[in-house]
Amino acid sequence: MQKRTSDFEYTHDITILSRKNVIVLHTLLWSIFIVLLLYTILPTITVRLLYLWVYKKKVTKDGIALTFDDGPDPEFTPQLLDLLSKYQVKATFFVLGSKAEKYPDIIQRIHQEGHLVGIHNYVHWTNACMTPKKVRKQLTDSVEAIEKIIGIKPIYYRPPWGIINVFDLFLVKRFRLVLWSLMVKDWRSKGGIERIKSNLLAKLQANHIIVLHDSGQTFGANRDAPQYMLEALDAFLEICKQRSFTFLPLDTYLLLLQVKKRAPSRLAKKFLVFIWLKWERVFNRLFNIRPIDVDNQIFYSRVCKYHGKTIHLGSGEELSSGDLVIELHFNNEKLHQLITESNSMFQLAVKMKQDVQSFLPTLAQHVHLLPEKVKAIYGITMIHRGSRQLGFTVTELPKGLFSKLTQLYLKMLLYVLHPNGKDRLKLKSELLSPRIATISTEELYNKYAVSVEPIPIPEHAISIS
Missing domain, CATH: 3.20.20.370 (Glycoside hydrolase/deacetylase)
Incomplete structure (x- = not known):
């Protein structure tokens, strides 16, 4: 009887090990694909499809x-x-x-x-x-x-x-x-x-x-x-x-000859936007990035550990490496809609500020109901006008490879999603420099969790990456 129990435990351990190996292999393959996509596939498609550079x-x-x-x-x-x-x-x-x-x-x-x-x-x-x-x-x-x-x-x-x-x-x-x-x-x-x-x-x-x-x-x-x-x-x-x-x-x-600098055709632009948004859906699914409020999907998020230099928050707290944060990601389908409807970057910033402001009470209630102790809300964005007025601390990305890749990615995003993205990229570089926007959960709740009815939290939204 003891032998049968041991055999079962051994088989159970082997099964768990096999599942872990499959998960590791799956993660490794996806990581390789993402690296190839960002390193060579997207740049090659971009220059060929849009005749850039x-x-x-x-x-x-x-x-x-x-x-x-x-x-x-x-x-x-x-x-x-x-x-x-x-x-x-x-x-x-x-x-x-x-x-x-x-x-x-x-x-x-x-x-x-x-x-x-x-x-x-x-x-x-x-x-x-x-x-x-x-x-x-x-x-x-x-x-x-x-x-x-x-x-x-x-x-x-x-x-x-x-x-x-x-x-x-x-x-x-x-x-x-x-x-x-x-x-x-x-x-x-x-x-x-x-x-x-x-x-x-x-x-x-x-x-x-x-x-x-x-x-x-x-x-x-x-x-x-x-x-x-x-x-x-x-x-x-x-x-x-x-x-x-x-x-x-x-x-x-x-x-x-004066080489004609052709703007990409509307069809090519639509195709590129379609491919980009499809890819982001795959990315969000892979890294468990989900909407907080299914009725107002301006932001996607995930709970994860912060890795970076210490950030001094406006509330007097410090965000240190290893602290739990809610990592915010713009829903780029919504962002594309806002960009298309805006006549200028200033108007876009105003619209985004209004949408973000209306979303923050829901975010505050979401944070309050999480079982984990989350230190802050964290995101990287190139459109950061008005963030400080909403209570966010805005800091520069530390210089290095990650900063350069982030800036390149966000500029490509602006080029793809904005109808006049090529002209937008001609702005001064400091206006298109990505920033870290952070707010402590305590300050978020004190500022925005006023008269907010509890909202049901989807099971998939509570996860640690």
């Missing part, structure tokens, strides 16, 4: 930008240069720094024949899998290698596979990021010459930036693919010559 398509009707990635290649790049010379076409080569060092004579020939030399990283690694420091080293080493050969610092940059990370957005001060508007998958041999030529002709427009590849040595490429590309390009250029198309390197485009 990159050159992707020109507005001229009189020229095509022909670009080549992954070279130089000792076998195919000289053949390509002969072909371009035959048709008197000037192009842009986004080269790998390591290959430039290995084949300096080819880089020198590219430059001497009037083509533009740009950067495609030192080796063909995606920026999504590299730290910001590693990306900077890739670019610095490439610049030094190319400048040593042709005497000019390259300023045009195309990240491998067109994928960036969030820190690459700071590179726009040093480089001009260039993507493409037409790709024909010429790195594959399947389908041969006809597939590449027909794809080029079927999708050809006079204002395209076309990307082709003069090397088949990168991951996923066929080694002999550039040979098919060269033969297809020969036939393509002959047809373009008959149609009187003009080809120019990218720097010539930018000298002759």
Whole structure:
């Protein structure tokens, strides 16, 4: 009988351990997804969908930008240069720094024949899998290698596979990021010459930036693919010559043309807002962030431990690391509605102050009914006008990586949710600096818990993260 009890306890312990492992694995996978989303997926989608900070398509009707990635290649790049010379076409080569060092004579020939030399990283690694420091080293080493050969610092940059990370957005001060508007998958041999030529002709427009590849040595490429590309390009250029198309390197485009800074289309903007709000629903569910009042969902919240520097509250109390707080999050669907209905940031601040003021009594009653002893209400916001008048202590975020990432995230949020978000971002940076807004629960209750009827507290709203 004793043995059976022990077996049951052992099996029970194993079951609990297995559940814990599943929870840990689930949390780990979600954490990896969130990191990838913020680090590379959202920045890449943003620049591609909204044409932000990159050159992707020109507005001229009189020229095509022909670009080549992954070279130089000792076998195919000289053949390509002969072909371009035959048709008197000037192009842009986004080269790998390591290959430039290995084949300096080819880089020198590219430059001497009037083509533009740009950067495609030192080796063909995606920026999504590299730290910001590693990306900077890739670019610095490439610049030094190319400048040593042709005497000019390259300023045009195309990240491998067109994928960036969030820190690459700071590179726009040093480089001009260039993507493409037409790709024909010429790195594959399947389908041969006809597939590449027909794809080029079927999708050809006079204002395209076309990307082709003069090397088949990168991951996923066929080694002999550039040979098919060269033969297809020969036939393509002959047809373009008959149609009187003009080809120019990218720097010539930018000298002759004023690049149109297009505002994103209303459809693209709506799509981005839709994706952003859907993602936030997943985020809230993952971290158990729920509405306090289902009838007035301006705020979502969770009970968690505060981690940060000590904050001196207006009531004379101190909020220290490890104290329990209610962490407030704006319901961004409601925020989007308020932003859309406001004519200015000032009007938005007034509306938000009114909504927050009407919500605070409910929040005070919620705090009073919680079984845990919560020290303060805590939130990070970029719209903090009027917070002090409501009793909140407003402090700056400590400088560091978290502060920079928070500011970048909130600016992206403003860009996405505000119809004129791009113009809003041109305001002085101090007006768009995130702040910590905090109020002690004691002060909140003393100020706002007056003549408030008890409200039912949903079971899911009482949780400690």
